[in-house]
Amino acid sequence: MRINYCGHCFAEITPEVQQCPFCGIVLQEWAYSLDYETRLIHTLGHPLADVRMRAIIALGKRGDPQAADPLVRCALRHPIDVVEGLEIVAGLRRLRPGGARSKALDRLARDHPAHAVRRAAAEVLTGMADKK
The missing domain is CATH 1.25.10 (Leucine-rich Repeat Variant)
Structure with missing residues (x-):
């Protein structure tokens, strides 16, 4: 089974998650906001x-x-x-x-x-x- 991680807090999350349940970051928005x-x-x-x-x-x-x-x-x-x-x-x-x-x-x-x-x-x- 593949493990996915939140790009912000690196908590383990399921692949379909759009917003991290641990840190609250919206994954797509956060990733695109950084260079x-x-x-x-x-x-x-x-x-x-x-x-x-x-x-x-x-x-x-x-x-x-x-x-x-x-x-x-x-x-x-x-x-x-x-x-x-x-x-x-x-x-x-x-x-x-x-x-x-x-x-x-x-x-x-x-x-x-x-x-x-x-x-x-x-x-x-x-x-x-x-x-x-």
């Missing part, structure tokens, strides 16, 4: 790892530095998912240069519980410093 980048950032809170992963990859490819902090929060919310953490580091590397990208990578290099994620973030920071 694509905002929806991707919001999707980082989804309970399913594969849905979050698609958003992580898309945000990295878009390169918008505004995604830096939400990506870090996602990585720290799911510290056991090392693959997701490494993809977040890769996505941060692809963001346009700026302070937000450097701060995000520095935070992961210091604070992420997984050694592999800390090391990957530190390596990207070192590579960025070498290019200067």
Whole structure:
């Protein structure tokens, strides 16, 4: 059986629901009221790892530095998912240069519980410093 989720609060809902019984959002109206980048950032809170992963990859490819902090929060919310953490580091590397990208990578290099994620973030920071 397929499980559907409210796009706003991520509560489990049945496919025919038009308005979420948990948060009250009218699903179609809410989805169309947000730009694509905002929806991707919001999707980082989804309970399913594969849905979050698609958003992580898309945000990295878009390169918008505004995604830096939400990506870090996602990585720290799911510290056991090392693959997701490494993809977040890769996505941060692809963001346009700026302070937000450097701060995000520095935070992961210091604070992420997984050694592999800390090391990957530190390596990207070192590579960025070498290019200067």
